[in-house]
Amino acid sequence: MTGFKPGDEVFGICDASFAQYVRVRTDKLAPKPADLSFDQAAAVPVSGLTAIQAVRDQGRVRAGQKVVIVGASGGVGTFAVQIAKAYGAEVTAVCSTSKVEAVRALGADHVIDYTRADFADGRHRYDVILDIGGNRRLSHLRRTLTPTGRLVIVGGETDGRWLGGTDRQLRALVLSPFIGQKLGTFISSENAEDLEALRGLIESGKVSPAVDRTYPLDEVAAAIRYMLEGRTCGKLVITI
Incomplete structure (x- = not known):
């Protein structure tokens, strides 16, 4: 325009x-x-654009899907929770203790305090995981996805012995073509x-x-x- x-x-x-x-x-x-x-x-x-592209384009979130957003209390996460709800998803938000009520007020259906419970314990399966600044092992995240679910790694990370904050993203991209699940990252x-x-x-x-x-x-x-x-x-x- x-x-x-x-x-x-x-x-x-x-x-x-x-x-x-x-x-x-x-x-x-x-x-x-x-x-x-x-x-x-x-x-x-900045955060809104990243969130809408993560939810809509990378996660391909649709009505009725179960979506978990890790890092739901941050700039991108607060938008992602609301956008996923606007698209009709059932949203589980993951954040720290002090931020639970603020995240719940955004409209999340479920809020998990990661200091007290593990969303990736394998008891629940999600269609889409938006991992915003998390450092979970890919194997842990995969067991939380449905067989054809999508993992979107959003933003830079701090861990990684050889490649700084990009090695988990690269491993996800390399693994993705060989499995039924879609694992990836993106630049907004x-x-x-x-x-x-x-x-x-x-x-x-x-x-x-x-x-x-x-x-x-x-x-x-x-x-x-x-x-x-x-x-x-x-x-x-x-x-x-």
Whole structure:
């Protein structure tokens, strides 16, 4: 979409956006959802795009499927829970103790506190697993999938002796062609069409950004420290 004019309210993605003014490509912008403030809209694009592409394109989530989302309290996870529900799935969300109620409020059908229970104990089978920043062994995840289920590994990881944060993704891609289950990962695409899809979900009331805290521009360092402490549930927003 290129038909923007001065004064239009938009949301989207750009580089180096901890700033008062930025330069943005119009193919990475869309009209701002009408019911969102600018602060709320700023929380949507990066994580929302990753979530909708993970759920819709990689997980191919359909109505009636059982979906488990590992890392449901993070930026991508909070959107993924809502999007999977909007697509008609039965959603099981996995998070830590302090975030259980916040994740339940997003609409998850079931919430598992990973410090108290193991979603991959083999007692339940899921059609789709979205593993967002997890480090479960592929064998553990596979036993939790249906025979034709799909595993989507979302985001970078910290483990891996030889390949840093990519070895589990690569092993999944290598194994996938030889089994009935689909194992994989992806790199999200920044585009206006999916921003429009997110806007539709938001304006229909099916998705809402989960904003944990806001910080003024001169407190970016404090925001990053808070995020690195692992206490964030949803998104942090920098305000101007």
